[in-house]
Amino acid sequence: MGRKLNVAIVGATGVVGSIMRRLIAAERGNWGEVRLIASARSAGKLLQVGDETIEVQAIGADVFDGIDIAHFDLPDDVSAEWVPVAAAKGVVVIDKSGYFRMDPDVPLVCREANAEAALHRPKGIIANANCTTLALIPTLAALDEHFGLVSMSVASYQAASGSGKEGLEALYAQVQKLIGADRVGTETGDVRAILGEDFNAPFGAPLALNVVPKVGGWKDDGWTSEELKVRNESRKILGLPDLKVASTCVRVPVAVGHSQVVHATFDREVTVDEARRVLNAAEGVDVVDDPANMVFPMPIDSVGKGGTQVGRIRQSIDFPNSLEFFVVADNLMKGAALNSIETADLVRRELEAAQA
Numbered sequence: 001m002g003r004k005l006n007v008a009i010v011g012a013t014g015v016v017g018s019i020m021r022r023l024i025a026a027e028r029g030n031w032g033e034v035r036l037i038a039s040a041r042s043a044g045k046l047l048q049v050g051d052e053t054i055e056v057q058a059i060g061a062d063v064f065d066g067i068d069i070a071h072f073d074l075p076d077d078v079s080a081e082w083v084p085v086a087a088a089k090g091v092v093v094i095d096k097s098g099y100f101r102m103d104p105d106v107p108l109v110c111r112e113a114n115a116e117a118a119l120h121r122p123k124g125i126i127a128n129a130n131c132t133t134l135a136l137i138p139t140l141a142a143l144d145e146h147f148g149l150v151s152m153s154v155a156s157y158q159a160a161s162g163s164g165k166e167g168l169e170a171l172y173a174q175v176q177k178l179i180g181a182d183r184v185g186t187e188t189g190d191v192r193a194i195l196g197e198d199f200n201a202p203f204g205a206p207l208a209l210n211v212v213p214k215v216g217g218w219k220d221d222g223w224t225s226e227e228l229k230v231r232n233e234s235r236k237i238l239g240l241p242d243l244k245v246a247s248t249c250v251r252v253p254v255a256v257g258h259s260q261v262v263h264a265t266f267d268r269e270v271t272v273d274e275a276r277r278v279l280n281a282a283e284g285v286d287v288v289d290d291p292a293n294m295v296f297p298m299p300i301d302s303v304g305k306g307g308t309q310v311g312r313i314r315q316s317i318d319f320p321n322s323l324e325f326f327v328v329a330d331n332l333m334k335g336a337a338l339n340s341i342e343t344a345d346l347v348r349r350e351l352e353a354a355q356a
């Protein structure tokens with residue numbers, strides 16, 4: 001047997017980075033060194049990876065020496081600068097930012113749909129899709145294989161942690177400030193008046209006791225970047241360049257767990273029984289669907305879970321080729337860290353086999 005590969009978590013201090021540390025700890029035996037990297041602000045911090053205490057190193061070209069696989073959990077602009085540096089040193093990079101996802105020479109991988117794509121990476125870079133798209137893919141891939149997916153209309157209900165540690169802390173701070181305010185939310189402008197303008201960041205408006213129909217930055221014609229990602233990244237991962245997608249992304253006052261209402265249309269009529277049979281057998285999908293007993297997917301029940309949960313499955317009354325369903329996934333797990341770990345597993349096996 002060859003040496004064990006060395007792995008880095010780049011952005012180890014962030015909300016995704018903290019889940020990465022937990023998941024790497026659970027498979028610690030697969031790896032040689034585990035290196036933790038973040039900004040110069042965090043250099044010298046001591047963080048846990050299971051029982052091990054590891055000092056955080058500041059990002060720089062030298063920190064990638066000796067690393068085989070690096071998980072990048074950084075903002076887009078920081079990934080844009082440092083991913084090519086690591087890749088040029090022969091590191092296989094799995095990047096969770098949006099920067100490289102639509103590059104034709106960068107595979108966008110979700111193992112339930114296109115595991116083989118991880119093995120063809122001309123730039124040494126693999127991209128992880130955005131959390132909203134990843135929550136959908138296992139269900140869509142299974143249904144597409146059997147019934148031929150033609151189009152989908154999606155409405156998301158996205159958690160505050162999708163905006164990183166800043167988003168999560170902002171939601172908690174807003175909730176704290178509103179606690180004790182009697183009947184707040186029942187008078188025009190009362191939530192804004194209590195919170196003040198400081199609490200508009202980072203969502204652009206208060207999130208506590210509210211929903212905000214804007215996730216990501218504004219793009220042409222009134223779309224947001226998140227809505228375009230759902231369309232473009234789903235097409236790329238599923239290998240369906242002509243898939244018709246309509247998407248509206250909404251932020252809700254939930255800590256962790258992205259939910260989505262999906263109306264999906266197929267080549268042929270699909271019954272609920274057929275859909276259930278396919279989804280019960282699908283990898284990465286848990287069918288949680290007993291509405292009469294109040295059993296359906298919800299974000300509070302998705303936290304920390306590996307798979308994606310699907311429920312409220314119905315055949316559309318007026319569209320026999322269409323299904324309605326509700327999908328929930330932990331945005332920090334399948335939506336980010338877990339998917340990256342699963343992709344790294346494919347690469348680790350490939351690199352270990354090459355050593356043998």
Ligand SMILES: NC(=O)c1ccc[n+]([C@@H]2O[C@H](COP(=O)([O-])OP(=O)(O)OC[C@H]3O[C@@H](n4cnc5c(N)ncnc54)[C@H](OP(=O)(O)O)[C@@H]3O)[C@@H](O)[C@H]2O)c1
Nearest residue numbers: 011013014015016038039042073074097131162164165336
């Ligand atoms: N949150 C989600 O649900 C989710 C889901 C899918 C994908 N993603 C993507 O995953 C990435 C990380 O997201 P997150 O939610 O974990 O963000 P986060 O909580 O804000 O963490 C950001 C991380 O990046 C590091 N960082 C920031 N500026 C840096 C710089 N100039 N040099 C080196 N390190 C720097 C931070 O280190 P310091 O602590 O030292 O500043 C921190 O470790 C983003 O690309 C995001 O789009 C997030």
